[in-house]
Amino acid sequence: MVTAYALQVLRGIRSLPADLAAVVVFVGVTNVTVLAPIIRDTPVRVIVGLPFVLFIPGYAFIAALFPEAGESPAQSGEAETEQGLRDRVDDRGIDGIERVALSFGLSIAVVPLIGLVLNFTPWGIRLVPILLSISGFVLIATAVAAIRRWELPADERFEVPYRSWGDTVREELFAPDDRADAALNVLLVLSVVAAVSSVGYAVAVPQQGEQFSELYLLTEDDDGELVADGYPTEFTRGESRELIVGVTNQEHRPTNYTLLVQTHRVQIADNSTTITESESLRRFDLSLAHNETWHRPHAVAPTMEGQNLRLTYLLYKGEPPARTTPETAYRENHLWINVTR
Template sequence: MADGTLRLMLPRFLRRFPADLAVTVLLVVATAIAALAPVISETPLRIALGLAFVLFAPGYAFVAALFPERGPTGDEAGSESAASHDSNAGMAGRADPRREGSIDGIERVALSFGLSIALTPLIGLVLNFTPFGIRLVPIVLSIGGFTLVACAVAAVRRRELPAEDRFRVPYRAWMRTTRVELFEPDTRMDAVLNVVLVVSLLLAISSVGYAALVPRTGESFSEFYLLTENESGALVADDYPRNFTVGQSQPVIVGIGNHEHERVEYSVVAELQRVSIRNNSTTVRERQELDRFSRTVPANESVDWTHNVTPTMTGERLRLIYLLYRGSPPSEPTAENAYRETHLWVNVSSQ
């Protein structure tokens, strides 16, 4: 009674929304929160939801949009009673012509995985040719948006069918069938095969979980780089600004890639230096600190931002240097005590 009362309190559209599609929508929302929320994104929940989000959700929604009708063998919970009525009426063995072009539950699940594996790289390929690039937020939004649109199309198409022809996930029938197959096998060989199947599934799930949750013990390092934006808006490691004028700004894009296998808080110090080089030894004769930044980067992700360089020191072949530190920088940052450094040689004129 309580469940029925709560259901009546929902808007009419939500009450009529298919349960399996509602679960898919909730998966999209939960994955977006787990992937983007500051605290939750560091938990194993992000990986668990992300696997289902990438490997199953888009394909399932797409299949649901393509095949809104129930399968030829009776995919809904009332299939057993319908089969009983057909048998009593002398119609056993006859196919339902209204569902000849549909698919059964096993085919639906298999296609969901297969199409997800095909659709996800295609969405990534399209993102690669956009200004957004293949990054976490664009990937979550694009795959999630595709899945939500497919769910909406599937819901509309199901609603256009007669109630008895609409696909419904037969949860109870599947559970009953699974229990019979696992615990009431017909032969001893079936029992052995059931045990092998369960053990194989557990090993597969455990392997994927271990690979996703246990940190890799390979080399740990951080990328530190400078980029510029070309005429098409793409970020490239080329065509850096070389000539500056005192008091006038030019942009340089600073990037950090975290491959330390853990969340790291970085600090960046930008300086303009007048140096002398003699016998492969560099001596800083004058320095001007331009700016300081702090960026927290999750494991296996990267960030970049635009730094507008505004010099006040004039001279030729000055060193525009960026010093990277893990944590806070020292009181006197130098290229020698920095974790990483990158630089450009620039000329600065008075006018």
């Protein structure tokens, strides 16, 4: 049954005009590329996703608005006044160059509007809702475009002139009028190849951004959400309070970390802080891949008594040194707490 349905879909796509069938196929390829477990982590996702966002929605919309074939401005021969331009568009539709230009412009207008609508829905602006919404818009516009073209006489329907383009390219490349045209054609081909290669290299081998790691403390609010607020500051000796510590690896490589939790009694004088007593509470050893985040709820139970003690989290790459202080740590975070009997 699934095979029969797939064959029916393929027959339906085959009956579409070539450009609209290509749009439908491109939508399917984009969905597979973005959602497939292995392919979605490769540069292919960016290469396919850019035209899907910047060109395809506008092209499908333009195809639905203007199903008829058009003439170029040179063919129409009318004066480019405002009234003349309006009459020319009404009489001849729009040509291929105008379709391409309007496709980019309308895509840039339509996609943000779809995101704005999603922002007011329970799904929000997330990858899957945006992908499905744009795909649905493109498929609906493509269906309308196909129906409107089929309603026109065959000689008035818009068709992408693939054959004439191919004949023109072959003639210009292999049968130029003179040597100057041949040299220009070769230079044009080399320029296009160089531009495509540069873009492909930039997508396949992106420059690494800044390398860093994040260390932060969180608590859980009444709704069960993790927030950077409401930290405990009053402790009773021997009784524990819960905190959540988080580490995110943005080093562009797998990294091993050591996280130490300590209580410090400090003396502040002349804008300098000196640790007079230190107490070790917890140690965490973790290994994170690039862009991986680690959260750990843990109980904190200081035994050192006093006012304005510093509950300190020290993050090190690899093993920590013999002297562990905020100055020797790669990342440091702390809370000021009071501990009573």
